[in-house]
Amino acid sequence: MIQENSSKIVCVMPAELEVITRMQPYHMGLAIGELKKQFVPSMAGADLFVRSGKRNEFYIIVNENAEKLVLYGRDIMGESIVEASDTLGENELVILLNSRLEAIGIGRTRFAGRSILRKGKVTVTTLNDAGYYLREEG
C-alpha cells in the first residue's frame, strides 16, 4: 500500500503521474526498493536491475540446491556459492542469482572477500526471495 512519507522508491510511467497527483492509489508502478540508511532493493527491483544488465559488483551466484532453499527463505552456506564479486565487504547487501543469472533473492553478507566461500558456515543471510510472493499471497 502506498502511504504518505513512505520511503518506498517506485518506478512509474509518466502517464500515471496525472492520476497519482489527483487520487490516492493503493498501488502504483513497481516498487523497486526502499531508501532507509541505504537503498534496499525489493525483489521486483532486483529483477529489474539484473534484466537491465545492472548487476554491478554486489552479487553472488548460488548452486541449484541453494537456489531451492533460498526460495523458501533459507540462508546461504559458503559452499553453495559458485561465484561472488571480489569486492564484497562484510554486512553488504547483495543480489542473489541462480546459475541462469536470474534474481532469486536479496541477501546480506556475513563475511568479507573470499571468506564468503567458507565451507560449513552460513555466510549470507537471505533478506528477501522470490518465494515471498507465493508465501505472502497465500
Add this chain to the structure above:
Amino acid sequence: MTLIFSESAESTGLAARYGYDRWLVSRFLEYVPGVQDFMEKMERPPTQYIRVNTLKTSRKELEARLRSKGFELKRTIMPEVLAVEKAPIATGATNEYLFGHYYMQDLSSCIAVDALDVSKDQAVLDVAAAPGGKTTLIAQKMENTGSIIALEPNEKRARAMSFNLARCGVYNTCILRMDGMHAEQLQMKFDRVLLDAPCSCEGVIAKDATRKTSHTPQDVDHCANRQNKLIEAAAMMVKPGGILVYATCSFAPEENEIVVDRLLQKFGNIAVEPLKYGSSGLTRFGDLTFDSQLKNTRRLYPHIHDTTGFFIARLRVS
C-alpha cells in the same frame, strides 16, 4: 427478471443425474447447446492453461524450461497461451512461476483481453480488476507503456493483485480502491475499458461444483442489476472511438445479451463489433428478441471450446 422455464422429463432427468437444481437445467436447455455433453464436461477437471509473460520471457524459452522439468504443453489459438497436458509438480510451484515467467489463466480470459485490442501508449481502465490476470496481460500487450488504471474496492483482493503485478514485472499500472460504479470520479476518458463483471459464475462449475445448486434466480437478478449499473458506468469512461469489452463467466442471458441489449437501447452511440473466437451470442431468449448486433457477441462453452464458460462483447463507442 430471471426467466424460469417449465420442467420437462429431460431437465428433471439431467438435474437428478448430475446433481443440479432443476430450474437451472431447464434454463440451460434454452441457451447451452448440447446440454448433456456440457454436463459431462463439467464432471471432469478443466484444462489448465498458462499464459506466457512476455515482459519476462518468450514462449520458446518457457516451453523449453518447463519441458525439461517434465511438463507436457500444447499450443493454443492464442500465441501466448499454452495448455498444460501433464504437470509433474504443481503448476503454481515452479521457479518459473515465482519469477513471473507465466500466469495461470484460462484461455477464455486471454480471449477477452485479445478482444480489447490494446496497443502501446494507450490509456486503459480495468474495472473489477483483481486478482490481476487480465491486467497483467494488458500490460504485456502494451509492453509496459501507457497507463492502466485498475479498480478494485476490496483491500484483500487489491493486495493479492499488487503481488501479481510485482511478480509479473508490471510498472504501468495503478490500483485504486474504488467500486467501478463510481468510475466517473476519475474524471478521465480511456482508449480501452475492460469490464469483467462480477457474475453468477455458471461458467466455472467444473472448478466449483457447488455452483450446481448454490445460486438462485434471485442471485441472477442481483448480478444483472449490478451489471447494468457497471456497464453504464464503464461506457461513460470510453473516449470517442474507443472500445469497451464486457465479459462475464456466466451463460445466463440476463447477465450477458440482455445487459448489452439494454445498453444499446439506452446509448445511441455504441456498436457491437464481431470477434474471432467463440460461438455467436443469442439474438432471442424465451419471448425476448434482441438487437441483431448481439450475434457479434461471443459465447465460449467448456464442451465446445475447452475453456471455462464465458461471454464476451466488444463495444465500439462513437
